Amino acid sequence: MSQKSYDAIVVGSGINALVAGAVLSKSGWKVLLCERNNVAGGAIRTEAATLPGFTHELLSSWHPLFVGGPAYAELAEELTKRGVIYKNTTSPTGVVCSAGTAILSTDPVETAKEMDRLGDGAAWSGMMQEFGGKIDLAFGLLGADFWRTNSLKLASTARKRFGNRGLVATGAELLEPAAPWLDRTFSSEVTKSLLAPWALHNGLGPDDAASAFITKVIGAAVAFGGMPVPVGGGIKLVEALIGIIKDAGGELLTSADVIKVTTSNGKATGVKLADGREFSATRSVLASVTPQALYQGLLSEEKIPTEITKSADSFRYGRAAIQIHLALSEPPQWKADSRLKDVAIVHILDGMNSLSESVNASNRGWLAKRPTIVVGQPTTVDPSRAPAGTSILWIQLQENPRKILGDLAGEINPGDGSWNEERLNKYADRVLAQVAEQIPNLFNAITAKIVLGPEQIEAMNKNLVGGDPYAGDCRVDQYAPWRPLSAATGHRTPIKNLWHIGASTHPGPGLGGGSGFLVAKRLTQKSFLERIRNR
Ligand SMILES: Cc1cc2nc3c(=O)[nH]c(=O)nc-3n(C[C@H](O)[C@H](O)[C@H](O)COP(=O)(O)OP(=O)(O)OC[C@H]3O[C@@H](n4cnc5c(N)ncnc54)[C@H](O)[C@@H]3O)c2cc1C
Incomplete structure (x- = not known):
């Protein structure tokens, strides 16, 4: 045949x-x-995985x-x-950390006001102005087909714009880690905590080379483009x-x-x-x-x-992901700042130090004590994802070892290092307790829950080795x-x-x-x- x-x-x-x-x-x-x-x-992977009428993105969710x-x-x-209809929001991201809360808006006037409130107005507008002048090259670099002659055009544009010395300096700027850049540029711990977790979304931590560049790129993309999702x-x-x-x-x-x-x-x-x-x-x-x-x-x-x-x-493969999906009988009520109810993605973290600690711990095989929690609220952009009056949460954790060697909190026995059901659920409980510190109605509102650990994530897609998203x-x-x-x-x-x-x-x-x-x-x-x- x-x-x-x-x-x-x-x-x-x-x-x-x-x-x-x-x-x-x-x-x-x-x-x-x-x-x-x-x-x-x-x-x-879109599924009504918890209850009828609740549409969950089991893995990726946000389409900027x-x-x-x-x-x-x-x-x-x-x-x-x-x-295919894309919906968007003017409040793509926010943070709640030990030092306070902040929201980044797609409206530059709103964001300027928020940055002024944090004492970082001038630093923010300076950053946006400076990076704005290079944004075409930044996106060009990320989208370049390096091994084709037309990528030389990008290098030649950069050389014309910056000169030889400027080009070399730009190379160093490209490689700078996020933590020193944030410390040098912004005064408020809240501003730093608003921006720093975004490096995680490209697999980096705040101490990794090039994480400042990635944070600026994602920060600018979100500030200009919002957080679109398909209806x-x-x-x-x-x-x-x-x-x-x-x-x-x-x-x-x-x-x-x-x-x-x-x-x-x-x-x-x-x-x-x-x-x-x-x-x-x-x-x-x-x-x-x-x-x-x-x-x-x-x-x-x-x-x-x-x-x-x-x-x-x-x-090599990177850190593993964990996803927690919740169906809620009512919308989450944010304790520290009620505006967070309208934000697509809220990062919950203690601050830059906990972020750095959690990333480095998980790189070395340890479970984080106070992980950085990505709380996605899909219904803020697409209300069709849950019946009226109810809600869903898409919770993501990125600071997880592929194999567990220890626990910074000293509570979970690593055993054979695998993410078995017991260890996964214990860790998810730690995370949800931390979320409930910020959303006091959380536990009463949960009507269904799914926890996907590294092993389940790899089983869903064999390219995600060890749960590396x-x-x-x-x-x-x-x-x-x-x-x-x-x-x-x-x-x-x-x-x-x-x-x-x-x-x-x-x-x-x-x-x-x-x-x-x-x-x-x-x-x-x-x-x-x-x-x-x-x-
Ligand atoms: C939990 C999670 C959350 C994420 N959230 C976001 C987000 O919100 N926004 C965002 O932009 N990105 C997100 N990402 C990253 C993004 O989803 C992925 O990088 C992207 O979808 C990967 O696409 P891909 O084309 O590499 O293929 P994949 O989506 O990895 O698919 C590869 C496919 O190939 C199949 N395959 C592999 N080997 C074979 C074979 N031998 N024969 C046949 N089929 C095979 C697999 O079964 C799989 O279906 C997330 C990722 C994960 C895991």
Whole structure:
């Protein structure tokens, strides 16, 4: 029987796979997406998982990276036609810490007032002015396809703007950790605690190199772009992207575990599934997997240069995530500042020191005593997520060891180090007690609860190794030109026509769909030189 053939086959169906599939489909390619789970979407998993009428994003929830990124700019019209409606808020983020509370607004006048109240008005406007003058380069850097000649344009613009000496100084600024930058720039502990936790959302801590840059980028993105979410949940985006692919003649196969990329004469020719089925791709195969899954798994029978396999073998994973989902019989009542009820994401933390302590403890295998808690309130943006008068909370913890070696609070016995049910629930109780200090009606209002630990998160998506939500440590040696590999191959692989995409590759994790977009554009917009070279 002859194999079914497509222009491109994409392994996985996360945001990068879907974006790549949709962009290729719009250029007339017939695309097959193979997803090993029985549902598409990867880290987008929308379910009425607690009670009827309560819609939870079990994993990712917030779409500023997608709405602010190039994939949405290209696909927005199609997506809107297919019913994807984004809602936004003017209060994207806030903080409650030992020193007080603060809210960041998308209205610059409101934020200026808030910063004045904290004594940081001049520092904030100075920061926004200075960073605002570089924001095009900052976003350009994060979205650049490093191993293409057009990325040189970015370097040349930067050199023209800053001069040689300025360019070198900008390099140092890019590498500065957030903690010293925040201490130098702002006087209020509240301002620092408002901004610092945002580095966590790119897998960094406040003492890591480049965390100041990431904090500024996310701070600016949130201050300008808010916290958009699709009405009804990320599933709506997933369905619409699949619709674009199918309408162009493509297909999505679920329960389709790819175990091998097939090749001929050093070129990718298709994929083989665990159930024995094979499909061929006449133009490209895109694999949205981790470096180890690619080189030790899908390509294990191929001859791969040693510097590549060595580089893939040493790819590290970062801290694990825990998600707690609550259905509430009434909206949360915030004790310290009632304005927080309207904020999309509130960070609860003691302050910069507890943040630093918790990140470093978890890097060394220890449970945090006073973790930084990300409290998402999805109904503030999309009220359809819960019946009228009720609410849901999306609670995220990012300072968790993949393997437990100890507990800073001295309460949880690490045992064999695994996140078994007992340890996970005890830790979740610690977290909820800390949340209840700020939301006194919490325990009375909880009608249903789900706790997803590192093991459950990895079971939902095998790219999230050990529960690492970002499919690979994002510290600077594994970022930008060095993601996915220190051998710096970009999205190319040593196998012709095989491309590596997904959160383990540049520009890293998040719902921007950046790697899928970059590769799909590269495949559909070849330069003259490349066309000649690839003949
Ligand atoms: C708990 C959590 C919360 C997050 N919150 C946010 C947020 O609010 N906003 C944000 O911007 N980002 C968030 N992120 C990060 C973001 O969701 C991810 O970085 C992004 O979704 C990853 O997309 P991806 O394209 O790499 O594919 P993934 O979503 O990782 O999907 C990869 C898919 O490939 C499949 N697959 C793997 N191997 C194979 C194989 N061999 N054969 C077939 N299929 C295979 C997997 O089953 C999976 O479905 C969060 C992540 C997590 C885990």
